[in-house]
Amino acid sequence: MSKKSELINTIKAYKEKQEALSNKILELNNNKELTPIGVEQRINNLIEPFEAVAQNVHDKAIGILDSAIKALEDRWRANTTGKLLDSSYQIGLSNIIKIIEAGAITSKEDFINIIDVYKDDYNALSIIRELLANNGNALELLMLIPKDNREYNKKILNDLRNNIENYINPFNIKASISMPLDSMIQFIDTRLRDDFSVIPWEEVRDL
Numbered sequence: 001m002s003k004k005s006e007l008i009n010t011i012k013a014y015k016e017k018q019e020a021l022s023n024k025i026l027e028l029n030n031n032k033e034l035t036p037i038g039v040e041q042r043i044n045n046l047i048e049p050f051e052a053v054a055q056n057v058h059d060k061a062i063g064i065l066d067s068a069i070k071a072l073e074d075r076w077r078a079n080t081t082g083k084l085l086d087s088s089y090q091i092g093l094s095n096i097i098k099i100i101e102a103g104a105i106t107s108k109e110d111f112i113n114i115i116d117v118y119k120d121d122y123n124a125l126s127i128i129r130e131l132l133a134n135n136g137n138a139l140e141l142l143m144l145i146p147k148d149n150r151e152y153n154k155k156i157l158n159d160l161r162n163n164i165e166n167y168i169n170p171f172n173i174k175a176s177i178s179m180p181l182d183s184m185i186q187f188i189d190t191r192l193r194d195d196f197s198v199i200p201w202e203e204v205r206d207l
Helices: 003-029 036-085 087-101 108-118 122-133 136-142 150-167 178-191 201-206
Strands: none
Touching: 003 036, 003 178, 036 087, 036 122, 036 150, 087 108, 087 122, 108 122, 108 136, 122 136, 150 178
16 A cells, blocks of 8 residues: 555554544533533543554654655655766666757657656756756757756645645644545545645646
């Protein structure tokens, strides 16, 4: 099971448990046969054991996300700085740069194949992008280079982490939180790949 699926399943399972709890609390609050003190006591009896459940799910969800973020950042690092020590890779990149500088690549299909080789090496893509930016006749090829969205990716995952912190905790268990949890689940499912890299909006719209 991927980290993405594990996180989705963890949040879904918690949502069901928390929704059941909030429904029981709502029923107690609407029970006219109980005194306010009786209602409070019964609610406390429900809440106290659930606080540990909320904390455990919080820790598990944060652990899954932090582990995925570390793996993603390690891959980014390996695909950029790690390539600097690969002499064969660097020779190939140097040859591609010379070909681009000479303006020898005019085929869109050929350029796409080249970009596919270096798509995860953001240093290489930055060099290629800079070369094409200085060539007024290569704007169409320039548009084919994927954007470096690593900082945006980090922000998105940090926002997700904050949402987990805000909604899955022992202090936010009385009222229903199904809507924000559903939003989290949908976001993870539609905007994140299995490795937690962000799916661009244009790709989401094409799904």
